[in-house]
Amino acid sequence: MEILRVENIEKQYASHKALDNISISTKQGEIFGLLGPNGAGKTTLIRIINQITAPDSGKVFLNGNEITREDIAKIGYLPEERGLYKKMKVGEQALYFARLKGMSKSEAKSKLDFWFKKFDITSWTNKKVEELSKGMAQKIQFITTVLHQPKLLILDEPFSGFDPINTEIIKNEILKLKENGTSIMLSTHNMSSVEEICDSIALINKSKLVLSGSLQSVKDKYKSNTYAIQFKGLMMAFANELWTKFNLVDKKQIDDDTAIAYVQLKNNNTLNDLLKTVMPVVQIQSVNEVIPSMNDIFIQAINQQKGVTDE
Secondary structure (H helix, E strand, O other), X not given: OEEEEEEEEEEEEOOEEEEEEEEEEEEOOOEEEEEOOOOOXXXXXXXXXXXXXXXXXXXXXXXXEEOOHHHHHHEEEEOOOOOOOOOOEHHHHHHHHHHHOOOOHHHHHHHHHHHXXXXXXXXXXXXXXXHXXXXXXXXXXXXXXXXXXXXXXXXXXXXXXXXXXXXXXXXXXXXXXXXXXXXXXXXXXXXXXXXXXXXXXXXXXXXXXEEEEEHHHHHHHOOOOEEEEEXXXXXXXXXXXXXXXXXXXXXXXXXXXXXXXXXXXXXXXOHHHHXXXXXXXXXXXXXXXXXXXXXXXXXXXXXXXXXXXXX
């Protein structure tokens, strides 16, 4: 079921086009990665979804209906610019944010107690925010974002300020929220996190939607029919067998008689054709398709768009 749909959003600031006809959607219980370099328009889009600013044209739908001010209480939003009051005590501030989301005092206290125990931070309750490290403050803000159990979570750079251990803790909590049916929009520069937890993605650059789709479909689109073949034997003998049917993209010598060749299929040849070609001259140890990383895809898509723009 579709939870969020953004249709044909446009936004202009003076001479700067922030968003140019952007349309995306997210489903219930999926993690949707919103990607793009700094200044691409991601934060503007998030602010429009949260009704912080209005689009020049286009619409935002939540659960099939055009979004209203009242719907914002159903969204959990963790902004990149953290919004904690430095002089307030942690417990008081968390309770204040929970009440803003419509929770009763007793319900908020009960759930805060649960989350503080879960993160082993009960001792922070009476500390002032200014006494916390960036990562500690980030944990508090994450708790206040998810406390009211919103059906849609929008997390803008949620891993910023965390060490690897705390990044893993927050990542696991995000996955648990997904398992419980929460839809999550994740805006991040952390491509390894995208690989690990996102179901679908959209890449925005220079205000335009560059690519979108399920993580698997995007990876399939950018595959190049290249395989890493580890073998025992001579690299020269292996390469000589390829002729014009296959393209030797790269090679790596592991030891005196073991190597890895990166071979791209050409002219409608299959992997079976490749193996039949080289098996008479080398001993195959392993074959793995080379799948592009999200980091590679990110760079390639941005460069492709730049090439089109430059032309």
